[in-house]
Amino acid sequence: MAFSADIYKAFEDVVGKRNISKDIGIVETYRCAAAQSSAHYGPYDHKTPKPEAVLLPGSTDEVQNIVKLCNKYDVKFKASSTFWSSMGFIGDDNAVQLDMRRMRSIEIDEKNMIAIVEPYAIAAVVQAEAMKVGLTLNVPGVGCSSSPLASTAGWVGFGPTSISMGCSSENMLGAEWVLPNGEILRTGSLGAGAGWFCGEGPGPSTRAILRGFQGSTGSLGVCTKIGIRLHPWPGPTFIPTRGTVPAYKADLPDNFKAYTLCYKTWDDYAKGLALLHEAEILFLGHRQFNMFGRDIKTAMLKILTDTDMQLCDIPELVKDPELKKVNDDMKIEVQVIIAGVTKRDAEYKEKALDKVLEMSGGWKSKFMLEKDMMDYVLLYLIRMGHKNLNYVLCGAYEGNYGLSGNLFVSAKVMEEASALKRKWELEHTDIAAHGGDSDMGSCCIIGGGGPTGWEFFTNFDAHDKASIKGTAEFFNETQRWMTEKGLGVDMGHWNQDLRKENGYWFSQEEHDAMYAKLPQPLVTVYQYKAREAINPKHLCGSYYRTLTPGKYNSQ
Amino acid sequence: MALDDFKAMQERCSNCLGCKWIPFDKIKSQRFGENCPSVCYFNFNTYSARGRFQLGLGILTKDVEYTETVTEAVHNCTTCGLCDVSCKVTRYNLEPLEHNLELKADAVKKGKTLPAQKPIMEALAKEKTMLVGKSKASRTKWADGLGLKDLTKEKAEVLFFPGCKFSYDEKLQKTAQSAVRILKKSGVDLGYMGSSDMCCAGRALQMGFQDDFKKNAEANIALFKKSGVKTIVTPCSDCYHAFKRQYAKLGLDIEVLHTVEYLDRLIQSGKIKFTKTIQKTVTYHDPCHLGRLGENYIPWNGKEKKILNQVHTWEPRRPRYIGAYGIYDAPRNVLKSIPGVNLVEMERIKEYSWCCGAGGGCSDTNPEFSSWTASERITEANSTGAETLVTACPWCETNFRNAVDENGKKIAVLDVLELVEQAL
Numbered sequence: 019m020a021f022s023a024d025i026y027k028a029f030e031d032v033v034g035k036r037n038i039s040k041d042i043g044i045v046e047t048y049r050c051a052a053a054q055s056s057a058h059y060g061p062y063d064h065k066t067p068k069p070e071a072v073l074l075p076g077s078t079d080e081v082q083n084i085v086k087l088c089n090k091y092d093v094k095f096k097a098s099s100t101f102w103s104s105m106g107f108i109g110d111d112n113a114v115q116l117d118m119r120r121m122r123s124i125e126i127d128e129k130n131m132i133a134i135v136e137p138y139a140i141a142a143v144v145q146a147e148a149m150k151v152g153l154t155l156n157v158p159g160v161g162c163s164s165s166p167l168a169s170t171a172g173w174v175g176f177g178p179t180s181i182s183m184g185c186s187s188e189n190m191l192g193a194e195w196v197l198p199n200g201e202i203l204r205t206g207s208l209g210a211g212a213g214w215f216c217g218e219g220p221g222p223s224t225r226a227i228l229r230g231f232q233g234s235t236g237s238l239g240v241c242t243k244i245g246i247r248l249h250p251w252p253g254p255t256f257i258p259t260r261g262t263v264p265a266y267k268a269d270l271p272d273n274f275k276a277y278t279l280c281y282k283t284w285d286d287y288a289k290g291l292a293l294l295h296e297a298e299i300l301f302l303g304h305r306q307f308n309m310f311g312r313d314i315k316t317a318m319l320k321i322l323t324d325t326d327m328q329l330c331d332i333p334e335l336v337k338d339p340e341l342k343k344v345n346d347d348m349k350i351e352v353q354v355i356i357a358g359v360t361k362r363d364a365e366y367k368e369k370a371l372d373k374v375l376e377m378s379g380g381w382k383s384k385f386m387l388e389k390d391m392m393d394y395v396l397l398y399l400i401r402m403g404h405k406n407l408n409y410v411l412c413g414a415y416e417g418n419y420g421l422s423g424n425l426f427v428s429a430k431v432m433e434e435a436s437a438l439k440r441k442w443e444l445e446h447t448d449i450a451a452h453g454g455d456s457d458m459g460s461c462c463i464i465g466g467g468g469p470t471g472w473e474f475f476t477n478f479d480a481h482d483k484a485s486i487k488g489t490a491e492f493f494n495e496t497q498r499w500m501t502e503k504g505l506g507v508d509m510g511h512w513n514q515d516l517r518k519e520n521g522y523w524f525s526q527e528e529h530d531a532m533y534a535k536l537p538q539p540l541v542t543v544y545q546y547k548a549r550e551a552i553n554p555k556h557l558c559g560s561y562y563r564t565l566t567p568g569k570y571n572s573q
Numbered sequence: 574m575a576l577d578d579f580k581a582m583q584e585r586c587s588n589c590l591g592c593k594w595i596p597f598d599k600i601k602s603q604r605f606g607e608n609c610p611s612v613c614y615f616n617f618n619t620y621s622a623r624g625r626f627q628l629g630l631g632i633l634t635k636d637v638e639y640t641e642t643v644t645e646a647v648h649n650c651t652t653c654g655l656c657d658v659s660c661k662v663t664r665y666n667l668e669p670l671e672h673n674l675e676l677k678a679d680a681v682k683k684g685k686t687l688p689a690q691k692p693i694m695e696a697l698a699k700e701k702t703m704l705v706g707k708s709k710a711s712r713t714k715w716a717d718g719l720g721l722k723d724l725t726k727e728k729a730e731v732l733f734f735p736g737c738k739f740s741y742d743e744k745l746q747k748t749a750q751s752a753v754r755i756l757k758k759s760g761v762d763l764g765y766m767g768s769s770d771m772c773c774a775g776r777a778l779q780m781g782f783q784d785d786f787k788k789n790a791e792a793n794i795a796l797f798k799k800s801g802v803k804t805i806v807t808p809c810s811d812c813y814h815a816f817k818r819q820y821a822k823l824g825l826d827i828e829v830l831h832t833v834e835y836l837d838r839l840i841q842s843g844k845i846k847f848t849k850t851i852q853k854t855v856t857y858h859d860p861c862h863l864g865r866l867g868e869n870y871i872p873w874n875g876k877e878k879k880i881l882n883q884v885h886t887w888e889p890r891r892p893r894y895i896g897a898y899g900i901y902d903a904p905r906n907v908l909k910s911i912p913g914v915n916l917v918e919m920e921r922i923k924e925y926s927w928c929c930g931a932g933g934g935c936s937d938t939n940p941e942f943s944s945w946t947a948s949e950r951i952t953e954a955n956s957t958g959a960e961t962l963v964t965a966c967p968w969c970e971t972n973f974r975n976a977v978d979e980n981g982k983k984i985a986v987l988d989v990l991e992l993v994e995q996a997l
Contacts, residue, residue, distance in 0.1 A: 041643065043619060044646075046628065046631040051627075163589060263662065402597075404662065406587065406589040406664070411883075412883045452881055480584050481585050482883070
């Protein structure tokens with residue numbers, strides 16, 4: 019159903035002519051291709067629906083007025099800032115897309131170590147501004163092109179630095195939130211007029227509703243500004259780099275060291291990580307480069323650190339006997355960074371790390387100690403600026419066997435999961451064949467340690483329909499295996515209950531049918547009640563899992 | 574190539590939207606972190622390289638038609654190529670700039686052009702220049718009295734090719750004349766194309782007029798070959814790119830140098846010696862077509878080959894233009910060699926330099942957008958504390974000359990050549 023001219027004019031009056039469009043070409047570029055960035059519900063060979071219009075609000079007032087108009091005219095809406103994944107796109111007809119890129123302010127409160135940010139202040143720029151005053155933030159695994167506001171208020175946001183800073187959701191302070199009904203709610207200390215310093219009080223504490231089960235993916239209204247806790251940065255005000263594009267390397271002082279810790283067995287590896295969690299010496303911990311696959315990771319590291327090398331060099335590089343040895347040496351590994359606040363602190367952390375390795379039977383990869391390699395790793399992991407290496411091999415990726423949980427459980431089945439993937443690589447040609455194990459992820463998904471967040475990178479070709487289909491089938495195969503093992507939901511299926519294969523959101527009836535069968539359905543019943551209070555017209559919030567109370571009782 | 578040939582790329586673009594930023598590792602501040610004038614000015618995703626891939630795919634699948642907005646969006650790209658550099662930091666198999674250019678060409682083939690393009694293309698056809706209102710007859714007046722050899726009548730080692738801007742713009746003419754005097758004084762055997770001199774037509778290619786470009790390029794190549802010159806020297810970055818990268822595809826095999834490269838050589842070899850001190854703090858703007866787009870053309874003929882089941886590469890190895898080997902050192906060497914000159918750098922430099930806004934024909938087709946883009950750069954230049962913005966392209970210089978920063982403040986704008994002449 020196309021908008022009437024009156025409705026369009028009403029929206030136009032809010033944002034101005036320059037900041038709204040219903041042109042067929044403009045709206046086409048606000049459709050998500052579910053083969054490329056489905057974010058754990060695809061891949062599928064289709065696009066999300068076309069919005070009726072795209073709006074670029076420039077202030078909280080404008081957002082509020084847009085939402086009020088949506089309520090007045092029963093128009094669905096969805097806001098996104100970076101449009102990295104399907105979560106940020108509309109999923110219904112008669113809906114408008116809000117592109118938040120005009121709202122991008124950053125205020126660094128150095129004294130209180132807080133960044134107050136709007137939606138389009140991406141992590142790369144927040145980090146750059148924070149480093150100027152000796153601070154930094156947790157940049158989630160999705161990379162520095164992501165919006166800290168979105169990953170803090172709407173998702174979990176774990177990443178390499180979560181081991182020292184916690185995941186993004188743990189760093190959420192006060193928030194300014196345009197509710198789905200158009201009211202503005204200021205949460206935590208902000209709601210009491212006491213500044214941004216606390217998410218829970220003395221004003222209203224609504225973290226559980228704003229974020230939902232594991233993050234509402236920003237779908238309940240529009241979060242327009244939040245306070246984020248910053249952390250000490252013991253480095254220069256800007257990370258100087260050397261090297262030629264794209265093989266930039268960091269020139270950091272000696273208090274920064276990047277190591278790749280290697281192990282013979284997964285048991286040793288788990289023991290080592292657990293000790294690192296306890297030792298609290300890491301600035302950063304991430305299993306990163308295994309994302310390229312067990313067989314080719316060192317070849318890829320060679321390519322990424324050399325301006326002139328390309329993907330076509332992989333076959334020759336993997337034949338290199340020296341690199342083969344390194345690959346074997348680094349079969350089970352993890353990347354860590356220590357950052358000494360003082361010289362003595364750096365020395366202590368080095369000693370403690372060596373002790374952990376001794377206790378867990380691990381060693382430092384010599385290959386990764388080479389200066390250029392270490393400096394590349396430092397730059398990559400601290401800035402997360404090359405994060406889109408997710409896509410380097412094929413252009414499209416999806417994570418499978420994502421086991422966010424107990425380190426000792428996930429490590430135990432790593433080889434079995436690798437074998438499953440390797441079998442698919444060999445028997446089918448739908449996914450990239452790079453050695454089965456392509457496990458990567460954060461050393462912890464809660465600040466300080468404990469559970470880890472892994473996924474197996476599965477690379478496929480979004481231009482090849484057979485590859486898209488085959489990849490989806492592989493995820494189904496993984497889910498069958500995980501169900502058999504009692505390992506829960508495969509990462510490739512995490513959001514399959516939130517958006518249909520055709521790109522549309524589910525109806526309440528469809529959600530009721532799904533969530534009534536949950537092991538703990540009362541969570542979604544509670545969320546239903548919360549949603550009804552602030553979102554009675556259901557104009558947004560499809561990702562906020564809800565179950566109609568009566569439907570549950572009737573099961 | 575046609576738009577159809579880019580379908581795989583359009584579908585393989587990952588929607589990471591790294592194409593909106595300078596390489597992330599290089600971001601020093603929010604203010605100067607973005608890279609694309611088009612998406613920064615118009616704001617809709619449509620104007621990013623990602624948006625253009627989606628637009629192009631939509632046109633192929635008929636989900637999109639050339640509305641007035643779509644036509645304007647397609648042409649409002651300065652073809653500066655910074656999205657291309659950012660993309661290639663992590664992607665080895667996409668060519669956003671080539672796609673942007675092909676999208677423009679598709680629009681042109683379908684008659685979807687902008688009103689301001691018509692007189693420009695008419696001027697190229699009739700007067701052999703892309704500057705509207707200028708005549709062929711007055712093109713070489715700038716060279717009167719300089720004693721340049723006319724290469725249509727006699728031989729010389731080096732062809733000095735000023736390009737349209739240096740030929741017609743009164744202020745710039747003086748710079749071209751300086752260049753000739755400096756080169757001749759240094760013993761360079763220099764000539765020009767005399768009455769055969771005409772536009773390189775590189776800007777036609779940037780606007781999507783592929784056929785017009787090819788016609789002019791082939792004519793120029795024939796003239797250059799006939800002249801027997803060993804080297805072409807140009808002070809214009811647009812001409813430089815046209816000859817070095819685009820003409821090379823059509824068979825030009827003569828060495829092409831920008832004036833700053835030639836000056837750098839002459840300074841290094843002691844043929845140019847400075848006698849005066851220039852007490853100035855300057856900042857240097859890398860012209861897109863000299864910097865990241867100034868890499869050598871490497872012939873290639875091959876096809877896609879998948880390895881490891883689904884990893885797409887090319888066979889044989891395909892040249893990769895990533896801005897790594899653009900002309901960055903030569904202009905800086907020249908500036909640093911001038912006594913008294915203090916060079917301070919802006920945040921966005923070299924392969925991730927912000928565009929001046931003139932490229933892609935935009936200074937003619939959308940002056941407001943183009944001027945805003947220049948203003949952004951002036952703001953960045955003024956933030957360094959420099960008193961002069963130096964560049965090596967007449968299109969950049971002209972665009973900067975008329976722009977002010979976000980506070981309404983101007984900055985003095987000079988060509989590298991002008992500083993060199995002042996110090997001799």
